[in-house]
Amino acid sequence: MAEILVIHTGGTIGMVSGAEGLVPAAGVVEQALAAMAPRDLEITVEAFDPLVDSAEMGPAHWNRIIDLIAGFRGRGVIVTHGTDTMAFTGAALTQALAGIGLPVVLCGAMQPLRMGGDAEGNLALALDAATTAAAGVWLAFAGRVMPAAGLVKHDSQGDDAFRSVPQEPVTAPFGPRRFAPARLAILTLSPGLPAAMIGAALAELDGAVLRVFGAGTVMTNPALEQVLAEAVARGCRIRAVSQCETGGLVPGAYAAGAPLWRAGVTNGGTETAEAALARLWLDLSEPAMALGYSPQG
Known part of the structure; x- marks a missing residue:
C-alpha cells in the first residue's frame, strides 16, 4: 500500500462561508480525502493549527513544510495551500528541496470544497500526481500538473489561474535547506x-x-x-x-x-x-x- 503525506496549510480549498466571507475550517480537507482517496492509498494528514491564509505564508511556514517533508519516507507528498502566494511557496520548496527523491505536489483551488467548483478536481489530480509524478515539486491545478519552480498566478478569479515559466534546473544532492530570518x-x-x-x-x-x-x-x-x-x-x-x-x-x-x-x-x-x-x-x-x-x- 502506497503512503502519502498531506500537509494542509489552509487556503480557499478548505474554507467555508462565514459572516464576513470565506474562512478556514478544520476537517474540510480531511473529509474530502477520506471520500475520494483510492483504497490502496494510506494517507497521513498534518494540518496547520491554526490554518493559514496564504497571504500570511512566509519563511517560517516554508521551514515547517520542509521539516515535515524531510522526515517522510513514503511515496509522495501533497501540500494544500492558498493560491495568492502559491508561486512564492512553489519557488521556495523547489529550491530548498532540490534533489528530493519523491514528488511534492502543491494543490489549491479558486473555490472551496463542497461548493461545486474546482477544488475536488484539483485534489483528485494531486492524489494521482503524488503517486505517479516524477520526483520534484509540482502544482496540480486546472487539469494540469506543472513544475512549481516558476509559477505565475495570472488570473485572480478564473479556475485556470496558473501557468509555469520554465526555470533553470537546480541540481544538487538532496539536503533540505531552510530559511533564516532576513529582510x-x-x-x-x-x-x-x-x-x-x-x-x-x-x-x-x-x-x-x-x-x-x-x-x-x-x-x-x-x-x-x-x-x-x-x-x-x-x-x-x-x-x-x-x-x-x-x-x-x-x-x-x-x-x-x-x-x-x-x-x-x-x-x-x-x-x-x-x-x-x-x-x-x-x-x-x-x-x-x-x-x-x-x-x-
Whole structure:
C-alpha cells in the first residue's frame, strides 16, 4: 500500500462561508480525502493549527513544510495551500528541496470544497500526481500538473489561474535547506520613480529582487546607479529580473542596462521574481545555518 503525506496549510480549498466571507475550517480537507482517496492509498494528514491564509505564508511556514517533508519516507507528498502566494511557496520548496527523491505536489483551488467548483478536481489530480509524478515539486491545478519552480498566478478569479515559466534546473544532492530570518523584498522600477525611494527601501533590506525593464534596462539617472552601488557596497544583495514574464535578462544588449552591472547587481536571467527571492533568501541563510542557527516553524 502506497503512503502519502498531506500537509494542509489552509487556503480557499478548505474554507467555508462565514459572516464576513470565506474562512478556514478544520476537517474540510480531511473529509474530502477520506471520500475520494483510492483504497490502496494510506494517507497521513498534518494540518496547520491554526490554518493559514496564504497571504500570511512566509519563511517560517516554508521551514515547517520542509521539516515535515524531510522526515517522510513514503511515496509522495501533497501540500494544500492558498493560491495568492502559491508561486512564492512553489519557488521556495523547489529550491530548498532540490534533489528530493519523491514528488511534492502543491494543490489549491479558486473555490472551496463542497461548493461545486474546482477544488475536488484539483485534489483528485494531486492524489494521482503524488503517486505517479516524477520526483520534484509540482502544482496540480486546472487539469494540469506543472513544475512549481516558476509559477505565475495570472488570473485572480478564473479556475485556470496558473501557468509555469520554465526555470533553470537546480541540481544538487538532496539536503533540505531552510530559511533564516532576513529582510528581503521585491522592488519594481517604473518611469519617473525617484532614486531616493529605492535608496530608502534598500537601506532597510539585506537583499532585494529588482524588477527592471525588458531585457535589462533602467532609466538614465546617476542617482539610481549611486544608491544601487552604495547598497551593494554595504553588503545588500541585489538580483535583477525582468518585468516581462518570459525571455529574461541579457546583460550588454542595451547600454541602458550598464548601470545595473557597474553597480554590482547580479543577473537573475530567466528567473521569476519569486524564484529570485527564494534564491536570495536561501543564499543569505547559509551563513546563519553554518553558525548553528536552527529555524523554528
